[in-house]
Amino acid sequence: xxxxxxxxxxxxxxxxxxxxxxxxxxxxxxxxxxxxxxxxxxxxxxxxxxxxxxxxxxxxxxxxxxxxxxxxxxxxxxxxxxxxxxxxxxxxxxxxxxx
Amino acid sequence: xxxxxxxxxxxxxxxxxxxxxxxxxxxxxxxxxxxxxxxxxxxxxxxxxxxxxxxxxxxxxxxxxxxxxxxxxxxxxxxxxxxxxxxxxxxxxxxxxxx
DNA sequence: CGGCATCCTAGGGGATACTG
DNA sequence: CAGTATCCCCTAGGATGCCG
Numbered sequence: 550x551x552x553x554x555x556x557x558x559x560x561x562x563x564x565x566x567x568x569x570x571x572x573x574x575x576x577x578x579x580x581x582x583x584x585x586x587x588x589x590x591x592x593x594x595x596x597x598x599x600x601x602x603x604x605x606x607x608x609x610x611x612x613x614x615x616x617x618x619x620x621x622x623x624x625x626x627x628x629x630x631x632x633x634x635x636x637x638x639x640x641x642x643x644x645x646x647x648x
Numbered sequence: 649x650x651x652x653x654x655x656x657x658x659x660x661x662x663x664x665x666x667x668x669x670x671x672x673x674x675x676x677x678x679x680x681x682x683x684x685x686x687x688x689x690x691x692x693x694x695x696x697x698x699x700x701x702x703x704x705x706x707x708x709x710x711x712x713x714x715x716x717x718x719x720x721x722x723x724x725x726x727x728x729x730x731x732x733x734x735x736x737x738x739x740x741x742x743x744x745x746x747x
Numbered sequence: 748c749g750g751c752a753t754c755c756t757a758g759g760g761g762a763t764a765c766t767g
Numbered sequence: 768c769a770g771t772a773t774c775c776c777c778t779a780g781g782a783t784g785c786c787g
Contacts, residue, residue, distance in 0.1 A: 551667045554738025568650045577749050588781050603744050614748045631733035638726045639653025645702050713768045
């Protein structure tokens with residue numbers, strides 16, 4: 550159960566993608582820039598996966614050159630506070646380690 | 649940054665361990681029972697890792713047979729609401745898939 | 748620009764067996 | 768009971784190259 554739910558944000562970079570989209574829609578290459586060490590392949594798979602799960606939406610705009618925008622869905626947006634909470638605790642855990 | 653924080657709960661079963669401890673302290677074999685498909689080796693590594701990060705505490709009680717209790721630290725406990733939020737969204741995502 | 752297909756590698760994780 | 772040691776395997780993910 551938990552495991553199934555966690556699957557949504559596990560897999561490398563899934564959380565980063567959501568994180569990167571929390572301020573608004575982003576295009577494919579913008580996401581690549583946001584998350585430097587990610588490879589195109591993985592970003593692509595992650596995006597597909599997250600779209601299928603209903604976490605984000607994909608919007609192709611018929612411009613030239615073509616442009617594709619990714620944005621969090623309502624449900625996807627609800628993941629943001631959870632991630633923020635984790636980051637918050639992560640910070641404190643780190644400070645504890647360092648100090 | 650996010651990545652580093654996420655590392656705390658990523659790695660197979662870390663989230664499950666925290667989840668399993670949210671109601672109170674548990675012993676090694678109780679955790680194994682709680683999370684059936686986990687192997688002793690992995691549970692052991694995860695426990696060690698989480699202890700070092702300060703997420704949980706390990707308390708050896710000199711009984712016979714020996715017993716070891718694991719419990720969430722204060723910081724570890726703060727992860728629980730985050731996990732609950734994720735589970736909540738996970739549920740809704742699933743219902744959306746099914747429905 | 749966006750994004751598959753291919754190939755390849757590292758290491759996280761499973762099974763089993765053994766110890767204190 | 769609570770682990771540790773060993774071995775093996777699987778697959779998520781990186782690199783590269785090509786296509787619409």
